[in-house]
Structures are given as structure tokens and as C-alpha cells.
Amino acid sequence: MRRLILLVITFCALASGSEELHLELGIKKKKKTLVEIREFRRHLSELLKEDYVEVAPGIKVKKGCRVERGTASWYGGRFHGRRTANGEIYDLFKFTAASRTLPLGTYVLVRNEENGRVVTVRINDRGPYVDGRIIDLSQAAAYKLGMMLDGVALVQVIPLRCLAPESLSKYYDSIILDMANTY
Numbered sequence: 001m002r003r004l005i006l007l008v009i010t011f012c013a014l015a016s017g018s019e020e021l022h023l024e025l026g027i028k029k030k031k032k033t034l035v036e037i038r039e040f041r042r043h044l045s046e047l048l049k050e051d052y053v054e055v056a057p058g059i060k061v062k063k064g065c066r067v068e069r070g071t072a073s074w075y076g077g078r079f080h081g082r083r084t085a086n087g088e089i090y091d092l093f094k095f096t097a098a099s100r101t102l103p104l105g106t107y108v109l110v111r112n113e114e115n116g117r118v119v120t121v122r123i124n125d126r127g128p129y130v131d132g133r134i135i136d137l138s139q140a141a142a143y144k145l146g147m148m149l150d151g152v153a154l155v156q157v158i159p160l161r162c163l164a165p166e167s168l169s170k171y172y173d174s175i176i177l178d179m180a181n182t183y
Helices: 001-017 019-025 034-050 140-143 163-168 170-181
Strands: 052-056 057-064 068-075 096-098 105-111 120-126 134-137 152-159
Touching: 034 170, 052 152, 057 152, 057 163, 068 140, 105 140, 120 134, 120 140, 120 170, 134 140, 134 152, 163 170
Parallel strands: 068 134, 096 120
Antiparallel strands: 052 057, 068 152, 096 134, 105 120, 105 152
């Protein structure tokens, strides 16, 4: 990813005609026509679009990343104070979740498809043990998603490492606040 960003910055600088970069890289500067610059920028933007896929309005993820879609449920008071799979004590007021497939310690963005709300949770437990469900959220996370009354909701589960930079920046404040509430 860093290599791609460096490549993009280099190409953008070359296309815009940055003399400092030309001197630093030892490239002989030649005058580019407006058509060449536009063609180069169009080609570059097409390359960048190919790396990400939009999975929801305003949320893009890297191609090849697994985004789960299914039913989420929540668990609360009965489990409060018990040990989780990673050895922590479960706290229903923290933004945590249980997943059968995601590694413990993974941060994921959970998006309620019915109302568009999102929450960032940390996987610290195993479950859910009900067929058809992909994630069990803590009571606090379920409240933020607006699924307390129904008890279940149709959601997308997206690992944070898979989010495109523009999606990360769109939800940056929410992600940081939610991550602070996972411990």
C-alpha cells in the first residue's frame, strides 16, 4: 500500500511538473502538453479505482478483502462479567463483539443495512452459536446501531484494514471514538 501511495505521489508530481522531484529523481524535464497530462491523470484514476470496490454508499474496500453480510445479534447482562475467548472480562458497555471466523483482536466496522448507522468494534470473543448469524455485538454496540428493540439486524462486517483511504477519512472521528471505547 505504501509503495502504491509513493508511486501515485511520484506520478502526480511528474504530471504536474514538480521541478524539485525532477531534480531529486534525476529525470530530464520535458514539456508536457495539456492532452498528455489529462490522459495521464485519467489513466491513473482508473488504476486507483480498480483497487477498491464500493460495498455500500460511501464505503469502499480493497479488492479481495472479505466483507461479511448477514444477521447480527447482541448479548448483554447475562454474560456481563464473564471471561471472553481472549481472556478479558466481558463488559456490555464496551464496543466489542464475538465472531466465529475473524481473528481475536481484529477491529471491524459494522454497518446496519436497515438504517445506515455504523460502529467500530473489536473482536474479543467467539460466537454467535445460532445458525445464520455472523456476529454477536455487545449491548453498547447494538444500541449505537439502533438494533436494540428487534434484537437482530442485517449488517455488513468490514475489517478496518480493508477500508479505502477515503472511507477511513469519512468515518475517522467515529472510528477513533469507538476504538477508545473498546477497552
